[in-house]
Amino acid sequence: MELPADLPTGLAETIEPMVRRVLAGNPSAFTYTGTQTYVVGKGADVAVIDPGPADPAHIEAILATVGDARIAAIMCTHTHRDHSPAAAPLAARTGAPIIGCAALMLSDDGPRSDEAFDTTYAPDRVLADGESVSGDGWTLQAVATPGHTSNHLCLALVESGALFTGDHVMGWSTSVISPPDGDMADYMASLAKLQERSDRVYYPAHGPAVENPAQLVRGMMGHRKQRERQVLRQLEAGPQAIPDMVPQMYKGIDERLYGAAGRSVLAHLIDLKNRGAVRHEGDVWALIHGD
CATH class of the missing domain: 3.60.15.10 (Ribonuclease Z/Hydroxyacylglutathione hydrolase-like)
Known part of the structure; x- marks a missing residue:
């Protein structure tokens, strides 16, 4: 830096x-x-x-x-x-x-x-x-x-x-x-x-x-709403763990900051879970599709 x-x-x-x-x-x-x-x-x-x-x-x-x-x-x-x-x-x-x-x-x-x-x-x-x-x-x-x-x-x-x-x-x-x-x-x-x-x-x-x-x-x-949309787009491709999502969402950042980025992704996922949009089994997150 x-x-x-x-x-x-x-x-x-x-x-x-x-x-x-x-x-x-x-x-x-x-x-x-x-x-x-x-x-x-x-x-x-x-x-x-x-x-x-x-x-x-x-x-x-x-x-x-x-x-x-x-x-x-x-x-x-x-x-x-x-x-x-x-x-x-x-x-x-x-x-x-x-x-x-x-x-x-x-x-x-x-x-x-x-x-x-x-x-x-x-x-x-x-x-x-x-x-x-x-x-x-x-x-x-x-x-x-x-x-x-x-x-x-x-x-x-x-x-x-x-x-x-x-x-x-x-x-x-x-x-x-x-x-x-x-x-x-x-x-x-x-x-x-x-x-x-x-x-x-x-x-x-x-x-x-x-x-x-x-x-x-x-x-x-x-910016935060855009990040939320990125999270949802990542999960549209199928269930994923956060370490797989971060490099796709934060292209070009120093890999030493991946941990911090992952915490923000987790915060978005928890918010989406509380709103009924996503679920997780262990470390893997997935969309909840409506009928």
């Missing part, structure tokens, strides 16, 4: 008057340039969104960005290990409460397609859909967006119209939906929920800001 040059790892970038971004040094095929931590607020107190991995250098970079301000809330969109592990040491250093998504730890025997879940995450307060946290000149409102994970939240900065989208919507890549916790039906419903909003800009945890949110969400929904 070729990454952009001169990445500002560990340096605070002001991306709008109340928002600064700090990039963690954890680039990968699934995190792109790394996890982007956001510091919201420029007054007496601030919120830290997605503090990232428990990397001492990244934690120090966050503290340097915060400066003399008080951290009113350490907020996590979800609990994959590239997002929330720094919450506990940052809270220990500052006394700030951890507020945001619910805790989740899920055992998964399938091939991992993304970062595993953070077992250290222990929120002081869990935000329900529509609940908010406020500070000096800022308000962050929770927008429940399950799908990538069952506990995923986006966070809306009410004063500026920005939405921090975590891994739900990213400009550089589609989000991995990995069962059993990742759920395609929930993900599509969450995309539809965002489509009804009028957010000005998205700030994802990985990759560049999304300046055309409505257009991107429409495209992502269309």
Whole structure:
């Protein structure tokens, strides 16, 4: 994977008057340039969104960005290990409460397609859909967006119209939906929920800001529907296992990403099964033909 040059790892970038971004040094095929931590607020107190991995250098970079301000809330969109592990040491250093998504730890025997879940995450307060946290000149409102994970939240900065989208919507890549916790039906419903909003800009945890949110969400929904049609076309040729379907559906991708692609195919198949369109015996999936 070729990454952009001169990445500002560990340096605070002001991306709008109340928002600064700090990039963690954890680039990968699934995190792109790394996890982007956001510091919201420029007054007496601030919120830290997605503090990232428990990397001492990244934690120090966050503290340097915060400066003399008080951290009113350490907020996590979800609990994959590239997002929330720094919450506990940052809270220990500052006394700030951890507020945001619910805790989740899920055992998964399938091939991992993304970062595993953070077992250290222990929120002081869990935000329900529509609940908010406020500070000096800022308000962050929770927008429940399950799908990538069952506990995923986006966070809306009410004063500026920005939405921090975590891994739900990213400009550089589609989000991995990995069962059993990742759920395609929930993900599509969450995309539809965002489509009804009028957010000005998205700030994802990985990759560049999304300046055309409505257009991107429409495209992502269309992409998922196209993948579903691909799954059905594959099964029209006869029963198949996922490893046989992936190379046909994802032509040209790096074979190292076949595992991740297979998890998304499985998510589509589970959704189709729940809708009565397909069935499976063991690892082999087939269409259910009507009379």
